[in-house]
Amino acid sequence: MEKKIRSHFGKRTKGVHRRRYKKKQPKVNETVKNVLVLKGRKTSENIRDLLTDLYLITKPNAHKLTRKNDIVPFDDETSLEFLCNKNDCGLFVLGSHTKKRPHNLVVGRVYDNHLYDMVEFGVDSLKTIHEIKGETCVDGTKPLLVFNGDGFQFDEEYKMIKNLFIDLFKGVVVQSILLTSLQKSPNVDLTDMGPHFNLTKRRIQMASSDLTKTATWVHPSLRPKKVKNVSRNKLGDKVGRIHMGKQNYNSIATRKMKAFKKKKPNNQKYSQKNNRRNKK
Structure with missing residues (x-):
């Protein structure tokens, strides 16, 4: 029984030292x-x-x-x-x-x-x-x-x-700072x-x-991640380069003029012409 108690306390103290050592080790943050x-x-x-x-x-x-x-x-x-x-x-x-x-x-x-x-x-x-x-x-x-x-x-x-x-x-x-917790106004x-x-x-x-x-x-x-195709010019402005892929011109919504639109035939006139042709 005494051996078990001693071994138990020995492991416990080692764990405490291990945690202290791990706490002092360098961290990412x-x-x-x-x-x-x-x-x-x-x-x-x-x-x-x-x-x-x-x-x-x-x-x-x-x-x-x-x-x-x-x-x-x-x-x-x-x-x-x-x-x-x-x-x-x-x-x-x-x-x-x-x-x-x-x-x-x-x-x-x-x-x-x-x-x-x-x-x-x-x-x-x-x-x-x-x-x-x-x-x-x-x-x-x-x-x-x-x-x-x-x-x-x-x-x-x-x-x-x-x-x-x-x-x-x-x-x-x-x-970040909670504005409601400020003790003083911004006036210096x-x-x-x-x-x-x-x-x-x-x-x-x-x-x-x-x-x-x-x-x-x-x-x-x-480290901040580098953004591709983005740079600064001599004036300090941010300049970006965009690489476009192949465009499908058939799917582009273009402006259609009224003169080029095909007029749909009137249903009544179209039916009268067909009836005259059938009588003849």
Whole structure:
């Protein structure tokens, strides 16, 4: 009896691990990336407040660790990769504070349980959500991201930072919006609701070209299907080419003129002529 119970519990635990492993495997339609918010060795009060605000903004797709962690991602990223894999998070936000780099914030991404890219910022002039009086955003609210400047279009580092922030704040991808559920009218009226802070770029670690190619690969089932005989001209107009088969001209409904129509004989006149011929 004891052997049966042990074997039963052993199979059950293996099934749990198998399901967890299958859940973390890559899918055709990927789920929303979770954000891991954590502290470094030492943190200042501004960094702690900023981490809590970023956690509130990215909820419910965020996981916050309350304990301090001995992590220096630019020197050794193994412990950071372990925590991201353990909490099933593809993005991370790490806050720290030292004499050399005060009020430090590191934002990065993980791909295939390995560090993909990350950027280090310095934080200045912070105003938290609680300091600014007014309305606060509801969980799951879609943000409006504005990137102003030529650097976000031509500079590779700033293009990577733009892509990173879009990946961090985009949340759940919504296909359609119910108009009756809108909280505000379409009129644009900007009010500061926090958090408000300035970022200064410090260090950056970009992904290699080979890793970027594998990470941005799209499954064939999700690729847009190519439409045959359709192209775009230099003006951007859509041009299509149609191949017609052999036409049967006998079945074409043409316009018939009244002059070419055959007149049907009158039945009375036709019957009188026949009677006269028969009498003769």
